[in-house]
Amino acid sequence: MIEAVxxxxxxxxxxxxxxxxxxxxxxxxxxxxxxxxxGKSTTMRMILGLDAPTSGRATIGGRPFRDVPNAxxxxxxxxxxxxxxxxxxxxxxxxxxxxxxxxxxxxxxxVLGVVGLQDVAxxxxxxxxxxxxxxxxxxxxxxxxxQVLLFDEPVNGLDPExxxxxxxxxxxLAAEGRTVFVxxxxxSEMALTAEHLIVIGRGQLLADMSVKDFIxxxxxxxxxxxxxxxxxxxxxxxxxAIGEAGGQAAPEPDGALRVTGLPLPRISDLxxxxxxRLWELSPHQASLEEAYMRMTQGAVDYxxxxxxxxxxxxxxxxxxxxGAAPQxxxxxGAVPQGYAVPPGVPGQxxxxxxxxPGPYAQAxxxxxxxxxxxxxxxxxxPYGAPGPYGAPHxxxxxxxxxxxxxxxxxxxxxxxxLPMPHHEDAx
Amino acid sequence: MAVVGQVLRSEWxxxxxxxxxxxxxxxxxxxxxxxxxxxxxxxxxxxTSMPAERQLAFDATNISFAGMGLGxxxxxxxxxxxxxxxxxxxxxxxxxxxxxxxxxxxxSKLLVATALVFxxxxxxxxxxxxxxxxxxxxxxxxLGDPGVLRAVVGGALYMTMIALFSMAVAAMLRGxxxxxxxxxxxFFLISGILGNVSATRKVARYLPDQAGSKIMQVxxxxxxxxxxxxxxxxxxxxxxxxxxxxxxxALLRRRDA
Numbered sequence: 001m002i003e004a005v006x007x008x009x010x011x012x013x014x015x016x017x018x019x020x021x022x023x024x025x026x027x028x029x030x031x032x033x034x035x036x037x038x039g040k041s042t043t044m045r046m047i048l049g050l051d052a053p054t055s056g057r058a059t060i061g062g063r064p065f066r067d068v069p070n071a072x073x074x075x076x077x078x079x080x081x082x083x084x085x086x087x088x089x090x091x092x093x094x095x096x097x098x099x100x101x102x103x104x105x106x107x108x109x110x111v112l113g114v115v116g117l118q119d120v121a122x123x124x125x126x127x128x129x130x131x132x133x134x135x136x137x138x139x140x141x142x143x144x145x146x147q148v149l150l151f152d153e154p155v156n157g158l159d160p161e162x163x164x165x166x167x168x169x170x171x172x173l174a175a176e177g178r179t180v181f182v183x184x185x186x187x188s189e190m191a192l193t194a195e196h197l198i199v200i201g202r203g204q205l206l207a208d209m210s211v212k213d214f215i216x217x218x219x220x221x222x223x224x225x226x227x228x229x230x231x232x233x234x235x236x237x238x239x240x241a242i243g244e245a246g247g248q249a250a251p252e253p254d255g256a257l258r259v260t261g262l263p264l265p266r267i268s269d270l271x272x273x274x275x276x277r278l279w280e281l282s283p284h285q286a287s288l289e290e291a292y293m294r295m296t297q298g299a300v301d302y303x304x305x306x307x308x309x310x311x312x313x314x315x316x317x318x319x320x321x322x323g324a325a326p327q328x329x330x331x332x333g334a335v336p337q338g339y340a341v342p343p344g345v346p347g348q349x350x351x352x353x354x355x356x357p358g359p360y361a362q363a364x365x366x367x368x369x370x371x372x373x374x375x376x377x378x379x380x381x382p383y384g385a386p387g388p389y390g391a392p393h394x395x396x397x398x399x400x401x402x403x404x405x406x407x408x409x410x411x412x413x414x415x416x417x418l419p420m421p422h423h424e425d426a427x
Numbered sequence: 428m429a430v431v432g433q434v435l436r437s438e439w440x441x442x443x444x445x446x447x448x449x450x451x452x453x454x455x456x457x458x459x460x461x462x463x464x465x466x467x468x469x470x471x472x473x474x475t476s477m478p479a480e481r482q483l484a485f486d487a488t489n490i491s492f493a494g495m496g497l498g499x500x501x502x503x504x505x506x507x508x509x510x511x512x513x514x515x516x517x518x519x520x521x522x523x524x525x526x527x528x529x530x531x532x533x534x535s536k537l538l539v540a541t542a543l544v545f546x547x548x549x550x551x552x553x554x555x556x557x558x559x560x561x562x563x564x565x566x567x568x569x570l571g572d573p574g575v576l577r578a579v580v581g582g583a584l585y586m587t588m589i590a591l592f593s594m595a596v597a598a599m600l601r602g603x604x605x606x607x608x609x610x611x612x613x614f615f616l617i618s619g620i621l622g623n624v625s626a627t628r629k630v631a632r633y634l635p636d637q638a639g640s641k642i643m644q645v646x647x648x649x650x651x652x653x654x655x656x657x658x659x660x661x662x663x664x665x666x667x668x669x670x671x672x673x674x675x676x677a678l679l680r681r682r683d684a
Contacts, residue, residue: 045520045683045684048520048524049523049524049527050520050523050524050683050684051683051684052683065524065527066527066528068527071524071525071527072524072525072526075524077521077524079517079520079521079524080517080520082516082517083516083517083518083520083521084516084518085441085445085512085516085518086516087445087446087447088441088444088445089444092440092441092444093444095440095444096437096438096440096441096444097437097521097522097525098437099433099436099437099440100433100434100437100522100525100526101433101525102429102430102433140521
């Protein structure tokens with residue numbers, strides 16, 4: 001078992017890991033998720049006694065790593081697949097590690113077979129592809145047949161077949177009763193591999209729960225409903241009807257509605273009763289990736305901005321017609337209360353109390369969306385603030401003034417124990 | 428201390444499984460021998476035209492080690508690579524995860540490399556001596572003459588100490604570029620320049636390479652009232668190395684890998 005208690009690491013003024021406490025139990029694959037630079041690798045290095053924590057402690061089987069007897073036979077780790085001397089053959093590399101840990105040379109050929117590198121064992125690792133390098137790193141971790149395994153981004157650079165192999169290997173190792181701790185920044189991969197998730201952002205714990213709980217908490221179903229284009233009054237009617245029936249309807253960028261809290265037949269009935277024609281009524285599932293991104297959005301260190309290409313061109317005269325946003329989306333100066341965060345407010349760190357505007361609601365200056373008319377400065381943009389990944393994010397859209405979704409409305413099936421901003425209110 | 432044996436075996440595998448080891452050690456040996464023989468041949472041809480006082484102070488043993496000044500640079504490269512390869516590749520993390528006793532790891536690693544350098548250095552030293560003496564012809568000296576055997580073995584010790592000093596400096600600085608960038612000019616230029624300027628000569632005498640090279644001399648050179656003997660000079664070099672080793676160990680133990 002791996003345990004972290006109040007683990008903190010500071011590099012000068014920068015805190016890489018802050019007060020992190022968690023347990024990684026044997027017999028399951030535990031996924032360690034976080035955006036780039038969130039402190040995953042630092043945490044793993046501290047677990048392995050490579051970096052000294054500023055405060056707190058990390059233990060393996062109750063002892064600090066440096067005090068673990070016969071550590072390489074107890075703990076195996078893949079920290080960096082590129083951490084090999086390129087001039088050394090795969091076999092020599094593993095042999096030197098085996099000798100370092102007092103493991104017989106026979107074992108080297110075994111693990112080479114396990115990871116499928118036996119045919120290139122004599123080749124210098126300089127010529128290895130990223131995927132072969134990952135396999136070599138995994139082989140090194142398996143050398144001592146350890147009970148505790150740490151893998152830092154093991155699927156990086158692997159092809160689909162390799163990813164499947166790693167996934168099954170992790171599961172198999174866990175099924176043998178080992179402690180398997182796998183870091184990744186890919187939620188979708190972890191959802192398939194891990195049974196338990198530890199999510200961090202900016203060095204702080206965001207979630208520590210089973211994948212099952214994470215899925216049920218985050219992948220709430222929703223329905224996409226589209227009323228006839230060019231008849232906004234139909235849309236408003238339906239939105240109102242859904243609201244009365246206890247559901248939530250949120251407009252999507254293309255004019256459709258995203259309805260949560262009501263089953264599809266009920267939506268159809270409501271539309272029928274309100275005499276609204278439907279062009280579309282389809283079931284959807286919010287992906288885990290979305291849920292994960294919502295959870296970590298405030299903790300992303302490196303976020304891109306929209307490439308305005310303003311440095312390359314002069315704005316043509318008359319390009320920005322005042323208030324001429326398409327399809328009447330633009331809330332003309334009427335930014336619903338609670339949605340407008342002054343520009344420059346940094347993304348807030350979850351746990352985020354419900355009802356507080358999340359980072360998606362930020363309106364940083366006026367970052368225009370390509371293809372859309374430039375809005376007047378200071379006015380809420382029809383398409384909302386740009387998402388953290390540079391693209392205009394659907395969640396960032398401002399609702400129509402006619403039917404604002406109350407920001408503080410309790411989300412349907414909102415898990416009370418979720419320390420994260422739920423997108424329904426964070427919007 | 429089973430761990431020591433494990434590190435020794437592992438380090439031996441590491442050293443012998445990369446080409447740079449063979450190349451740097453080979454270059455050190457070849458350069459030392461070839462340049463030594465070349466200088467000996469030139470000296471033999473010019474011997475009669477030398478001033479009498481220089482003929483009197485002629486050190487046949489030392490002249491055969493004339494290639495050491497260049498050969499030691501390859502030894503520096505070897506020493507730096509042995510240590511900094513761990514850092515530049517990131518292997519150090521894997522190594523220290525396997526052997527959390529950092530002092531044991533570092534010193535066992537250096538022991539393997541040092542022993543190898545000494546073996547290569549000893550062979551180089553003897554080959555250089557005999558080849559050089561053969562080239563010197565009638566001006567030659569013999570292994571049985573006073574101080575000669577000490578100087579020849581001293582040549583191996585000198586090479587070993589240069590490599591060990593480089594390893595220790597690399598353990599402090601970690602990166603190969605930084606380590607070589609400091610050590611190469613130091614041994615190739617700075618030490619020589621300081622030693623040839625009268626104002627700084629007294630200080631330069633205590634630099635590791637200048638003090639250490641005293642062990643390869645049999646006859647004291649002209650105008651060189653060095654305040655230490657061959658072993659004294661070597662002790663100064665060893666002190667430098669010990670200080671660098673202590674620094675490297677202290678840093679390795681303290682800092683994050």
